[in-house]
Amino acid sequence: MKRSMKVRLAAVLLGAGISMGAQAQQEVKIGVLYPLTGPGAAVGAELRSALELAADIINNGAPGVPELPLSAGKGLPNLKGAKIKLVFADHQANPQTGASEAERLITQEKVVALVGAYNSAVTATASQIAERAGVPFLNPESSSASLTQRNFKWFFRTTPHDDLFVHNAFEFLKELEAKKGIKPAVVASLNENGLWGTETTKLQTKLAPEYKLNIAKQVMYPAKTTQLTSEVQTLKAANPNLVLQSSYTADAILSIKTYKELGFLPDMILANNAGFTDTDFVKTLGKDADYVITREVWALDLASRNPLIKQVNDLFNSRYKINFTGNSSRTFTGLMVMADAINRAGSTEPEAIRQALVATDMPGNKLIMPWKGVKFDATGQNTLGQGILTQIIDGKYHTVWPFNLASREVVWPMPKWDQRK
Template sequence: MFSKAIKRIALAGAVLSFSVAAQAQQEIKIGVIYPLTGAAASTGAEMKHALELAADIINNGTKEAPTLPFAAGGGLPNLKGAKIKLVFADHQGNPQVGASEAERLITQEKVVALVGAYFSNVTATASQVSERYKIPFLNPESSSSTLTQRNFKYFFRTTPHDDLFVHNFFQFFKDIEAKKGVKVKQLGTFNENTLWGNETTKLETKLSQEMGYNVVKTITYPAKSTQLTSEVQTLKAANPQVVMQSSYLGDAILSMKTYKELGFSPDMILANNAGFTDTEFRRTLGKDADYVITREVWSPDLAKNNPLIKQVNDLFNSRYKIDFTGNSARTFTGLMTIADAINRAGSVEPEAIRKALIETDIPGSKLIMPWKGIKFDAAGQNTLGSGILVQIIDGKYNTVWPFDIATKDVVWPMPKWDQRK
């Protein structure tokens, strides 16, 4: 009697263990850390939507983009159809919160990898935590060059970095002089003062000196500023031809309003992405957003060269009533990349995932980005990414550089505020 009871308990335990194992096999937790509240909440919302779309495609498939990886749906085939489960964390734009949320996701939620975190300074702290716990961290958007100069083994970045982007600015100056006769010499820099903005300022100053451009004024302002009047007055007094600007959403909008209020009209505002590529930037400013040029990594008009761009953007638009931006398109690509690595690893063990990331080789034809592909170097940096420049005209982003893939001619200079319709 006693032995039969023991057998029943053992059998029940075995069934329970099998059930737990089966459930674990059905679900792969990936932690995602983004600014879901605060000044960049709308940016975070767009990136959250991109993650949700990517996970839905992996788990359930899509007929609208049949050549996209995982378009067949059914989860990860090499893990018996295991489904991706996203576990969201809000870093609020705060590096300390990002670090604590990374630790919570790893230790309490038991995620197998982390994706994030848009703000470079938050990515820096959150990825330090993942490195300590030896959990892979996939960074789709943060562009501070130093992030891949830390000798980390578990950090991988799919986007190009600011060293490349700032070089693109100066190549654009050379190209526009050679092909359009526009001579740029006097520059001003106007950047927020966190890791990203400060590093961008250093790169812009260094390359200006090396390439013979004169920086007439360098201004770094406090992140999350609520007024920029004195900074813009100082910049206006220096009279730069071109303002090279790095701002997140709140300060990008604030600076444009202040430029108009004070009648500051440089020949061009050349922005370093971020707030200038958020849907809310154009929605809030309306026509006042027009003519700004910003570096980008994605634009819907590039669909003429890659049908996958339109197919996936249409899916995104039908669900959320907005188009992808360079931010959300990179976030989508980041989740597809980590899913590809986990699938190839055939395992949720961190070392196996890390090894698969090292071996990543995704061709450009499988991406919605206008890149040659995704392949990481020893530092974890994708070596096949590239940048473009887009200009806002009639409320839409248009590719204007490189000139050989441009869909519209660049409008230069920007019309003065009192000459706009």
């Protein structure tokens, strides 16, 4: 091979994220955007661990979980065993930083695809950069419904979105009344004021009348706040039986501490995932975290119905000494779906990867999620995802809804602060 031809070939392979040379390891570079410092650092660390486990399974194998796609451990077989290389970027939960980091990953790191970014507001800006550049962007966790309402060609989301999740919450309340005669007389909400919390508030406002519920008070706050005293005092004055809450980790923890300090506790807190499912929530609050009900997409007690859940969680726990959460399990799944698409594409060309994502049809028995599978509609939304509700009891998350999947009965109302052992 002439030197000029070698140079051209090396340039092509490098642009595709694949190294050349007998000693060089073939690589497929995937950019991953998450909050690794700042207020979301704790959850970001767990998401990073989930990504690293997924990449390790793809690159080096996991013979104990043969049902998991690409677990044979030979890299990506349709790319001659090329290994996944994760290129991490820290968006610090800042939408502008997320956009600039997405651009850096695409233009400087030459990644073939992007996965991220947990915070809906960051996913919105980062995916705009990917859309303009014509680079596939897969979002495993952000739930703002509007993200798949932008007519984007390059954006795909595996998680269900808030329209479904808020419906789930109200369906649960409807069935709770029908089956157990429990109906909250006064409902209030406490939501962060970013894209996710704002859209959730709008959905709650829209759906409450349809379910014959009145939200007497809606309180919003800045997600990076360091105090919630006035907001909790406003809630306490409304005297609700039920608080619907959407908070990230730091503010979820802060809210519970403030509730206790001010002697406020409704009959129930029905949370919208995020901070309430982060490992740090239970670790920091201990018994004070108990009895909260949160919407979820994953629960370890569902392993009795899907052995893959326990098999992969055991790998995660043995390495990091923690269990998956609804956040980290979705991130793991997102990277597995992206890697599967790149492998099926047999190419690192953006359009080939995009077409493979469009054609994705992964059955539920190949996932660690309690979903029917992964299949994207024309908007890039997975149509086969579904939500569950879990309740924290003795520091563990127990599935309580849908009732036919429940591992234990709902405890309602929550015991008051001075009644807890």
